[in-house]
Amino acid sequence: MARRTGRRPGNPGTREAILDAARAAFADRGFDAASIRAIAAAAGVDPALVHHYFGSKDQLFLAAMEAPVDPRELLPGVLAGDPDAIGQRLVRTFLTVWDSPASAAGVALLRSAVSNEWTARLLREFVVTQVLRRVLDHLDVDPAELPLRGSLVATQLIGLAMMRYVIRLEPVASTAPETLVATVGPTVQRYLTAPLPALRDGAA
Amino acid sequence: MARRTGRRPGNPGTREAILDAARAAFADRGFDAASIRAIAAAAGVDPALVHHYFGSKDQLFLAAMEAPVDPRELLPGVLAGDPDAIGQRLVRTFLTVWDSPASAAGVALLRSAVSNEWTARLLREFVVTQVLRRVLDHLDVDPAELPLRGSLVATQLIGLAMMRYVIRLEPVASTAPETLVATVGPTVQRYLTAPLPALRDGAA
DNA sequence: GTCTATATGCAGATAGAC
DNA sequence: GTCTATCTGCATATAGAC
Numbered sequence: 001m002a003r004r005t006g007r008r009p010g011n012p013g014t015r016e017a018i019l020d021a022a023r024a025a026f027a028d029r030g031f032d033a034a035s036i037r038a039i040a041a042a043a044g045v046d047p048a049l050v051h052h053y054f055g056s057k058d059q060l061f062l063a064a065m066e067a068p069v070d071p072r073e074l075l076p077g078v079l080a081g082d083p084d085a086i087g088q089r090l091v092r093t094f095l096t097v098w099d100s101p102a103s104a105a106g107v108a109l110l111r112s113a114v115s116n117e118w119t120a121r122l123l124r125e126f127v128v129t130q131v132l133r134r135v136l137d138h139l140d141v142d143p144a145e146l147p148l149r150g151s152l153v154a155t156q157l158i159g160l161a162m163m164r165y166v167i168r169l170e171p172v173a174s175t176a177p178e179t180l181v182a183t184v185g186p187t188v189q190r191y192l193t194a195p196l197p198a199l200r201d202g203a204a
Numbered sequence: 205m206a207r208r209t210g211r212r213p214g215n216p217g218t219r220e221a222i223l224d225a226a227r228a229a230f231a232d233r234g235f236d237a238a239s240i241r242a243i244a245a246a247a248g249v250d251p252a253l254v255h256h257y258f259g260s261k262d263q264l265f266l267a268a269m270e271a272p273v274d275p276r277e278l279l280p281g282v283l284a285g286d287p288d289a290i291g292q293r294l295v296r297t298f299l300t301v302w303d304s305p306a307s308a309a310g311v312a313l314l315r316s317a318v319s320n321e322w323t324a325r326l327l328r329e330f331v332v333t334q335v336l337r338r339v340l341d342h343l344d345v346d347p348a349e350l351p352l353r354g355s356l357v358a359t360q361l362i363g364l365a366m367m368r369y370v371i372r373l374e375p376v377a378s379t380a381p382e383t384l385v386a387t388v389g390p391t392v393q394r395y396l397t398a399p400l401p402a403l404r405d406g407a408a
Numbered sequence: 409g410t411c412t413a414t415a416t417g418c419a420g421a422t423a424g425a426c
Numbered sequence: 427g428t429c430t431a432t433c434t435g436c437a438t439a440t441a442g443a444c
Contacts, residue, residue: 172359
């Protein structure tokens with residue numbers, strides 16, 4: 001009575017199978033376009049089961065986004081060491097995470113945030129409060145400049161993620177990580193710490 | 205018998221009204237989520253009329269994207285002048301276009317490209333063949349480096365557009381254009397012309 | 409726990425009356 | 427040119443049988 005990979009007779013990994021399929025579907029099509037029916041089909045379960053386990057599509061999305069990566073574990077490695085190379089270490093860590101299987105959650109969040117306001121809020125809050133604020137707090141620059149510096153870093157890193165993992169523009173989609181560390185690392189470093197004279201009008 | 209703004213009794217600007225409503229809807233919700241029915245309602249016409257004029261949703265999107273801005277008119281101003289300030293002029297021109305009403309088409313294309321493969325192709329082709337290639341052809345750098353240089357510029361500019369016009373992350377969403385010219389201009393300049401030693405493995 | 413059946417709604421597209 | 431009516435399909439969600 002050997003059981004195959006796709007199907008689940010009992011209840012063993014059903015929940016996990018649904019979550020995996022959901023992450024893949026959300027990453028592939030974004031929140032709105034990913035359907036519970038397709039997720040259920042990919043997981044080899046009935047669509048009604050998805051509702052049974054997670055209640056609604058929103059809650060399924062939240063569950064699928066949870067615990068892919070905790071910035072609090074990664075950021076100490078970024079912040080420690082030569083302060084003039086924080087940008088390169090940040091880009092290297094960023095690419096390591098996004099080049100791993102954990103990237104599905106990131107791509108899903110990014111894809112969804114573009115067409116869906118409440119997922120956009122999730123993205124903003126993650127980027128700002130979980131990542132940027134923690135990095136910026138360790139810098140020795142004028143606090144009034146921090147919001148703009150953080151925004152600029154976000155434009156470069158999210159742009160990199162968009163082009164490399166979502167739009168898949170070549171050659172940046174296939175470029176070796178260290179090449180990107182060497183090229184966009186200095187950009188991030190400049191946004192974080194370089195003097196920004198024409199700054200004061202920048203606040204919202 | 206004065207006619208109000210919203211409604212159209214005869215056939216005068218019906219087509220244009222539909223196109224305006226379509227641009228706004230596609231910019232607001234992206235290709236997939238924008239519905240012909242909602243576009244028709246916004247334009248004050250019957251949904252069947254939209255099909256009558258444009259045939260299909262795809263063709264409507266193409267018509268709405270057409271002729272917002274022609275890079276061939278703008279790029280000479282970017283390329284002329286000090287070669288060390290091409291990055292700043294490119295960013296300035298970029299922001300001028302995106303801060304104008306013409307940005308609706310850009311936002312629509314960007315929003316749509318994220319969830320929809322054929323609009324992503326449109327975006328890639330526009331960025332690469334209409335903009336980047338024309339800029340890169342005027343640079344005096346190793347031709348083998350051009351694809352990666354172009355990709356890097358795209359990550360920064362598209363990231364900027366995403367954060368400023370789509371995700372609307374503050375403060376970059378409200379920052380004065382000249383502040384951004386002064387801060388991200390040098391980044392673009394570096395990607396275009398600075399020596400990139402660790403480059404050769406970058407080709408797809 | 410799992411699945412069938414269904415309620416409800418909105419999508420794109422088309423035929424044909426006026 | 428414009429609109430009514432309808433076809434077809436897929437979505438989320440729920441009730442309830444087994």
